[in-house]
Amino acid sequence: MPIVTIDPLKQTLAKTYRRVPLRAVLTVPLVLQIIGAVSLVGYLSFRNGQRSVEDLANQLMSEVGYRVEQHLDNYLAIPHKINQTNANAIELGILDVSDFPLAGRYFWQQLQVFEPASFIQFGSKQGDFIGAERLKNGAFAIEIKNAQTAPDKYSYAADPQGNITTERLGFKQNYDPRDRPWYKAAQKAQQPTWSEIYQFSTDTAVRLGITAVQPFYDEEGTFQGILGTDIVLSQLGDFLKTIEIGESGHIFIVERDEFLVATSKLSQPFLLDEGKAQRIKATDSDDPSIRSTVEQVQERFGRLSAIDRPQKFSFELARERQFVQIFPLSEGRGIDWLIAIVVPEDNFMERVNTNTRTTILLCLAAALLAILVSLVTARWITKPILRLNDAAKDIAKGEWDKTVTLKRKDELGQLARAFNGMASQLRESFNTLEERVEERTFELAREKEKAEVANQAKSTFLANMSHELRSPLNAILGFTQILLRSPNLNPQEQENVSIILRSGEHLLTLINQVLDLSKIEAGRIALNEKSVDLYRLLDDLEDMFQLRAEEKQLTLDFERDARVPRYIRTDEVKLRQVLINLLNNAVKFTNAGGVMLRVALSGESFEEIQSEQPPVPPNLEETEKQDGGKTVNLHFEVEDTGMGIASEELDCLFEAFVQTQAGKDSQEGTGLGLPISRKFVRLMGGEIDVRSQLERGTMFLFSIRAGVTDARALEERGKIGRRAIALEPNQPRYRILLVDDRATNRQLLVRLLNPFGFELQEAENGKNAIAIWERWKPHLIFMDMRMPVMDGYEATQRIKVTTQGNATAIVALTASVLEEEKAIILSAGCDDFMRKPFRENDIFAVMSKHIGVRYVYEDLAPQxxxxxxxxxxxxxxxxxxxxxxxxxxxxxxxxxxxxxxxxxxxxxxxxxxxxxxxxxxxxxxxxxxxxxxxxxxxxxxxxxxxxxxxx
Structure with a gap:
């Protein structure tokens, strides 16, 4: 008979496996998994801490950079304002620079008002000089040089009224202002500019500074001298020291040629050499952080002048990571500096390292505990294996009381006890099933509540985003409307500004798209019908898109059937938005050929209507509304010769945030235009459809139901195009208070209202507004609601709580789009509510409504x-x-x-x-x-x- 042989290697492996205890088979893989999981958790914890620190550092540095940049913008603007004010005073005869005592006292008074200024001066073309200086001890000095009497400049102490005393503080021999850096800088630029940084000519202290200068010319245009205002660099350093940025973070300002301007570490950015200030290059600084930061910038960007936008990076210094952000600062008159913010990672890592150590210790403890539990469990589950089969069959029959009765202390005995525990748990599971269902129901309810909270957070975010975008749009649209009032614009310029205005309003509409989608999803959007001039609406759209079409060498045709009524009643905003969305897509995705918009009556194709010669009197498909008016179905078609849409993409075309392949390739759009358009069309009683072929073009078709009205109804609605040009005579001089923390918004209202002769005052917060109201008693207050120091809500409540305050009309101006905020504002005491961006007619209308202002209007249609x-x-x-x-x-x-x-x-x-x-x-x-x-x-x-x- 044949002899059966077994591979010796397989025999050896089989014997080895038989010798391995079951406990080891169960515990070793589990222990390895636990160790791996603990190690991974510890590593991820440390890495997440590092990422969080980096994000926190970047956010902190961005915020600090914004604060420094804002402060410097305001700080550096003041000297030029002082120079311009002095130039105006000289031109008006208020200031006579040849009268040294008068001019010295005038400059002294300005030093009391403008904190940043350390020296205000004037040097004439003949070599005369007059200036007022803020001394380091807080006192003031008047410096005079009369070129006709002496070649020297003398410094005298000023009394508390700014008059020149006989106390001489010092003098400069053979002083000529025309040789000073500030004088030469203005002569070279021939316009307002900044001097280079130089050492001030003073006997009181060694100081480096920079001078804002402005040449002055008389009425005949003859050069007379230079006006100058000094600021001391140490003031910039003092400001930087006040900014807290971690325990050892710091800020410094450097010029493009690497010379330090100011730093939050050094007291002065220069060295003294025999009484003369020697400026320090950043690469020569004793501070290794400053020196290494500039060297890193040079290594990464080549040179400092190459930085034209904010940059951020990190580097190693003494085995410690440093986070750096660089911001360029340029105010347009010669200042070209860089702001550098440096924060060591160690400022933030102490807490992270502590947490990491704690996490590692907890993981190790959990690992040890898990290993011990695994050992105990391995012993517990091995005993009942020999009886497992029989016991499992009994349990399968529903005999839940069956257990494995095996009294052994090895692995099989432990397995038997584990099986008994499993049987007990099954029995308890059936007994407690209803309780678990209730617990699950409670968990689902809690998850629903979390989802509702998340949805509310989304709405709050969208509202805040809209607020931040509406504020600058308010200035854009407002100043555009003011430009339209200018009589100096020719018709072409008037048309260009009008197109800018309409495009700005279109941008505002795009901002509202996201909010509209949110409202649509919540079922809170409604139809706002009013009388509309359809022809004018179509003409405006044609003007808006004509330039874009010409830029792409496309034809743009608007065709309108003669039987389409001119005056209809519908939601003009939503109809305009639908047409803009469709026309915008058509122009964007068409590279050759043209775009056409057709308007006809619903129920007939446009080609059929055009082929009828001559057209018969219209038989509109009219239906009676509940109020007895007439309605008509209008049909719109937007067709292009563009790239078309693939058939497989048509089904998802109207889904939110979904774009076609062409849209993705163009990297434009949000995928919201068409979904919102469909919602609007359905809201107006119609439906939208699309027909398209690749490389042939696309046609969007939709119909809406609109009321039929006439010109008389539209005129009753508001005198289309009427614009106020003056106030009617025999009216009081109305006092208007403008309250807004943004200067551009106040300036917009000043530019709008000042030509009408209103008395105007401004306030940048609610606290100042209350002080002006108590003193000035304005007739009406335009109140912004979000402001620092004191917001508009508190200011309105404090004013309205008084008897005099009830006689003052307060109109809230806000960029918020939340309807619920309107109720809050009115409940605070405001008499009316206006959203930014506002239109000039809205401002005039609300003034007429609340304080009775009457206007003279321009003619609508010139002869x-x-x-x-x-x-x-x-x-x-x-x-x-x-x-x-x-x-x-x-x-x-x-x-x-x-x-x-x-x-x-x-x-x-x-x-x-x-x-x-x-x-x-x-x-x-x-x-x-x-x-x-x-x-x-x-x-x-x-x-x-x-x-x-x-x-």
């Missing part, structure tokens, strides 16, 4: 004249409606074909019965303004429809 100078009288729609219907259709056809001879023939046919209309048509035809004639014919159709409906 047009023919080429011979004859005035063109306006023709009422009623007169236009009396034109022969067939003749009007023939004229419309001739206009669309551009047949000038046929137009002239048709005009002669009605000249006898309608001379004024014939003159108007002739004038517009000669100017090739066919669209204006078509608008008149459209009004005749509209008026004829209105009269037939009335009958």
């Amino acid at each position: 047009e004249t023919t080429a011979n100078g004859e005035e063109l009288d306006a023709i009422s729609p009623e007169k236009i409606s009396r034109l022969p219907f067939e003749w009007a259709n023939n004229l419309e056809s001739a206009l669309r074909q551009g047949d000038l001879e046929l137009i002239a023939t048709l005009v002669e046919q009605i000249r006898t019965e309608h001379p004024q209309f014939a003159k108007i048509v002739t004038h517009y035809a000669e100017q090739f303004e066919f669209d204006k004639i078509l608008d008149l014919l459209a009004e005749s159709h509209q008026e004829r429809n209105y009269e037939s409906d009335t009958l």
